[in-house]
Amino acid sequence: MRDLFIVxxxxxxxxxxxxxxxxxxxxxxxxxxIGFNIPNIIxxxxxxxxxxxxxxxxxxxxxxxxxxxxxxxxxxxxxxxFTITNENLSFEDIKTKVENAEIDEAIIISNKDNQIxxxxxxxxxxxxxxxxxxxVNTLSSLYTNLQISKLGxxxxxxxxxxxxxxxxxxxxxxxxxxxxxxAIMLISIVLFxxxxxxxxxxxxxxxxxxxxxxxxxxxxxxxxxxxxxxxxIGIGIVGIIQIVAIIATALISNALFLEEGILDGIIDFDNxxxxxxxxxxxxxxxxxxxxxxxxxxxxxxxxxxxxxxxxNGPVAIIVIIGFYLSYFTMMNPTSELNQVAAILPISSPFCxxxxxxxxxxxxxxILISIAVLAITIFIVAKxxxxxxxxxxxxxxxxxxxxxxxxxxxxxxx
Amino acid sequence: MxxxxxxVSKHFGSKLAVDNISFEINEPGVFGLLGTNGxxxxxxxxxxxxxxxxxxxxxxxxxxxxxxxxxxFGYLPEERGIYPKTKIYEQLLFFAELKGMKKEEATKEIDYxxxxxxxxxxxxMLAEKLSKGNQQxxxxxxxxxxxPELIVLDEPFSGLDPVNTEMxxxxxxxxxxxxxxxxxxxxxxxxxxxFCKDIVIINKGKTVLKGNLQEIKNSYKANRLEIDTExxxxxxxxxxxxxxxxxxxxxxxxxxxxxxxxxxxxxNLVNNNIKIxxxxxxxxxLNDIFIEKVGE
Numbered sequence: 001m002r003d004l005f006i007v008x009x010x011x012x013x014x015x016x017x018x019x020x021x022x023x024x025x026x027x028x029x030x031x032x033x034i035g036f037n038i039p040n041i042i043x044x045x046x047x048x049x050x051x052x053x054x055x056x057x058x059x060x061x062x063x064x065x066x067x068x069x070x071x072x073x074x075x076x077x078x079x080x081x082f083t084i085t086n087e088n089l090s091f092e093d094i095k096t097k098v099e100n101a102e103i104d105e106a107i108i109i110s111n112k113d114n115q116i117x118x119x120x121x122x123x124x125x126x127x128x129x130x131x132x133x134x135x136v137n138t139l140s141s142l143y144t145n146l147q148i149s150k151l152g153x154x155x156x157x158x159x160x161x162x163x164x165x166x167x168x169x170x171x172x173x174x175x176x177x178x179x180x181x182x183a184i185m186l187i188s189i190v191l192f193x194x195x196x197x198x199x200x201x202x203x204x205x206x207x208x209x210x211x212x213x214x215x216x217x218x219x220x221x222x223x224x225x226x227x228x229x230x231x232x233i234g235i236g237i238v239g240i241i242q243i244v245a246i247i248a249t250a251l252i253s254n255a256l257f258l259e260e261g262i263l264d265g266i267i268d269f270d271n272x273x274x275x276x277x278x279x280x281x282x283x284x285x286x287x288x289x290x291x292x293x294x295x296x297x298x299x300x301x302x303x304x305x306x307x308x309x310x311x312n313g314p315v316a317i318i319v320i321i322g323f324y325l326s327y328f329t330m331m332n333p334t335s336e337l338n339q340v341a342a343i344l345p346i347s348s349p350f351c352x353x354x355x356x357x358x359x360x361x362x363x364x365x366i367l368i369s370i371a372v373l374a375i376t377i378f379i380v381a382k383x384x385x386x387x388x389x390x391x392x393x394x395x396x397x398x399x400x401x402x403x404x405x406x407x408x409x410x411x412x413x
Numbered sequence: 414m415x416x417x418x419x420x421v422s423k424h425f426g427s428k429l430a431v432d433n434i435s436f437e438i439n440e441p442g443v444f445g446l447l448g449t450n451g452x453x454x455x456x457x458x459x460x461x462x463x464x465x466x467x468x469x470x471x472x473x474x475x476x477x478x479x480x481x482x483x484x485x486f487g488y489l490p491e492e493r494g495i496y497p498k499t500k501i502y503e504q505l506l507f508f509a510e511l512k513g514m515k516k517e518e519a520t521k522e523i524d525y526x527x528x529x530x531x532x533x534x535x536x537x538m539l540a541e542k543l544s545k546g547n548q549q550x551x552x553x554x555x556x557x558x559x560x561p562e563l564i565v566l567d568e569p570f571s572g573l574d575p576v577n578t579e580m581x582x583x584x585x586x587x588x589x590x591x592x593x594x595x596x597x598x599x600x601x602x603x604x605x606x607x608f609c610k611d612i613v614i615i616n617k618g619k620t621v622l623k624g625n626l627q628e629i630k631n632s633y634k635a636n637r638l639e640i641d642t643e644x645x646x647x648x649x650x651x652x653x654x655x656x657x658x659x660x661x662x663x664x665x666x667x668x669x670x671x672x673x674x675x676x677x678x679x680x681n682l683v684n685n686n687i688k689i690x691x692x693x694x695x696x697x698x699l700n701d702i703f704i705e706k707v708g709e
Contacts (some may be wrong), residue, residue: 003511010507014499213494217555220462220488221511223481393459406426 007230008237011205015238025242028248036253054082058097058106062088065109065116066139069146078134080105094121107135116143121249135266136311176273185330187280189352194284197348200312200317202232203299206392207308210300215392224389229381232292239288240281279366280353287349290380291319297384300391317343322346326354333358343369345376415439415594416461416473416563421470423456430456432618433470438594438611443585445609445626446598449707453618454598455491458565461596462488472565485512487561489553491568497541501551502507502530504540505558512559519558526554530580546577553581563594570604582607602700612699616707626699633697638667638675641691642682649681669694 004329015021034041057080059070064086075080083103094106098121108119118139120131148158206228218227298311326347329338333355341347342355348369355361416438424433431453438444448454459465461472463481472479496504502523509519527533530550535543538549549572556564569585570578585608588595599605605612606626613623622629640646641664650657650667653674659666669675675694682689697705 006507010503013503014496018498152499209496212497213490213492214496216490216492216494217508217552218511219464219489220486221508393464 003226004230004233007222008224008234011231011234012238015201015235016241025245029245032246032249033253034255036250036257039259040257054081055070055105056083056103057077058085058094058103060085060087060089060106060108062086063109063111066109066142067146069142072142073138076138078138080135090123091119098123107139160342185327185354187357188330188350191280191284191287192319192350193247193290193354194239194243195287196316196319198235198242198288199295199315201235201239202292203295203312203315204308205231205235206296206299206388207302207305210303210392211305221390223387224392228293228296228385228388232289232296236285236288236292240284243284276357278352279356282370283349283353283373285369286377289377290345290349290373292314293377293380293384294318297380297387297391300388318346323350326351330354333360339365343372345373348373414520416444417471417473418457418461419471419473421457421460421467421472423453423460423465423468430618431460431467431615434613434615434618434620435470435563436611436613436620436623437517438596441592441594442589442610443595443597443608445605445612446596446615447600447602447605447612447703448598448615452615452707454615455567456618458567458596458598462486462565467479481615484563485559485561487559489564489566489569491571493541493545493549493552493572495548495551495555498539500537501527501540501543502536505551505554506557509558512561514559522558522560523554526558529584530554538590541572546573549573550577550581550680553584555670557584561593563596564588565596565598568596568600569597570599570601589684602698602703606699614703614706621706622702629702630696630699633702635672635675635694636669636694636701637695638665638669638678639691640667640678640689643688643690646678646682646687649678649685649687652681653678664691666695 032194059073059082061084062068068084070082070084073080073084091108094103094108097103097105104123106121107151108121110117110119118131120135122218148161153161195324208334209218222230294315295312298315299308302311322344325337325344326341327350329341332338338355339349341351342361342365352361352366352369356366418437419435421431421434422429425628434453434457438445440586446454448455456465460467461479463479463484474484495501505527506516506519509522510516514522523536524533526537530553532543532547532550532554535547540548543551543588553566553569556566566585569581573581577698585595585597589608597608609626611624612626614621614630637658643663645663646665647657647660650665655674655678656668657665658668667675667678670692675692679689679692
């Protein structure tokens with residue numbers, strides 16, 4: 001136990017003290033801070049809000065088609081400061097006003113052959129595909145109301161003509177899904193990368209020890225089991241620290257730099273509970289342990305750094321299959337396949353936190369999934385440590401799968 | 414007391430790497446483990462260190478069976494290596510702690526040995542910045558830092574310059590004086606002859622020669638004569654049908670199959686009033702014995 005702690009401590013210190021580690025992590029954190037500042041940066045360059053709030057809109061109704069009802073527009077919150085005029089202004093007049101920054105946008109209303117024509121004028125049409133829907137709807141509604149009022153109908157008759165719908169959504173399945181799947185899938189992707197890259201570190205660390213021949217000294221100082229487990233724990237702790245640093249930076253940046261509520265449409269913060277954090281942490285640890293131990297095995301089978309990629313190939317394929325099984329079934333989270341993905345040890349670390357956040361994971365599902373992962377870790381650890389014990393002192397060519405199986409069967413180790 | 418290797422064998426698949434090897438180290442000193450490349454030395458060392466399980470036989474240290482969990486030997490492997498991106502002090506401390514030392518005690522020993530081997534200036538430097546020789550000295554420190562009773566040194570002098578070789582030589586003698594048991598594996602026969610009282614020579618996994626080095630050498634008859642004279646004696650040598658192996662000026666190395674012939678040559682030279690500066694009957698060197706035993 002003491003040796004395990006010493007190996008883990010050395011692994012952590014060795015990793016976090018490296019310049020490459022410090023620099024790459026600082027860059028990631030810097031990118032997060034910059035990412036959360038993008039709206040502010042855009043504002044800085046455009047010197048205006050990204051929303052339409054405060055946009056000065058001039059409406060030219062020279063023929064008074066709307067019969068002065070357009071003044072009601074400023075009572076509706078459309079995000080514009082409307083100025084209404086009945087002057088006869090041409091496109092050139094509007095252009096001058098826009099260029100002189102007197103207004104930002106304009107609408108010219110005219111009647112051509114009993115057809116009401118609305119021209120929407122902005123400085124530049126790039127990125128604007130159509131006249132804003134809010135303006136189209138509001139003007140249509142104002143005009144309709146104006147025409148109805150002329151029919152001499154009673155208020156009740158007018159009321160009965162206005163749509164009074166209430167829209168509701170219902171599903172036939174019993175399980176109700178909460179939250180925004182896109183945002184939650186993003187969390188699964190982050191979890192995948194965290195598990196994959198941390199586990200890969202174990203392989204690369206083991207190969208480095210083998211190629212630098214330090215393993216000869218190390219293996220006489222402690223047991224292969226301690227080396228593998230100590231290294232796995234050490235790198236795992238560093239991974240958790242990295243994730244915590246990333247999440248903390250994101251939360252702090254959100255609080256400091258983003259306008260309140262800007263992410264509400266993407267993430268439902270009501271679903272981000274301490275329980276979800278705990279479950280995500282558990283699945284990161286378990287998923288990382290499975291893949292780190294598999295990578296420990298493959299890392300020990302090579303003697304040259306250039307062989308690491310090919311040796312790790314089979315594990316990389318398993319991780320990717322696990323991730324995609326989870327990812328594609330997330331599109332239909334109540335499907336049986338997604339339930340299976342949440343239990344299978346190769347995909348459950350990416351899938352179960354998603355199901356928990358969507359509110360569809362049952363306690364028994366979570367417990368079964370954790371139990372399956374724990375059993376898998378035990379089996380993988382046993383196999384990996386046994387093969388690692390023999391493979392690390394083999395400096396010949398890359399060990400084949402057949403050799404590895406023979407090593408596992410070897411009872412005299 | 415000491416290390417006892419009894420009838421130890423080890424297979425790798427169908428290949429027999431070590432075949433029924435036995436030897437003993439009963440008192441402190443340096444024991445020579447010799448053999449060609451692939452003879453089974455590293456496998457034997459790994460079994461002694463408990464990192465490889467033997468198929469059969471017994472290895473004991475002070476009467477107790479050697480197992481990984483109950484040994485604390487020192488080991489300088491032939492394959493040199495330290496963590497390239499880690500500071501020297503940190504890796505020395507890491508290995509010392511793994512060997513059960515406390516930080517304060519380890520730091521004291523690190524300072525002593527770094528000073529003793531004149532590498533103290535590299536204490537806070539990354540290992541990759543050190544020369545090969547200095548890296549080797551660091552690895553040697555790792556093997557002795559925890560004050561082990563038995564130290565296995567695999568090719569300790571390879572790659573060292575004469576100054577560092579001498580420094581390491583002194584340290585090894587100091588360790589012997591302190592009562593350490595040292596197993597030295599080397600292809601440098603002069604080092605083995607200098608340090609080892611007892612040796613074992615392994616070839617293709619089998620013991621081909623073992624015992625006290627001096628007794629082994631004494632069991633061989635002299636096969637060369639080195640003679641240094643003041644005059645050219647080529648004719649006298651030819652008269653006795655002897656073969657000159659090497660001649661530098663008037664220093665001759667002559668092959669002899671019978672010691673009597675050497676004495677006859679000496680008598681003839683004395684009778685002819687030829688002054689002899691040196692007359693030495695030479696037994697086979699360890700190098701000669703090694704080649705004879707393992708050479709095909």
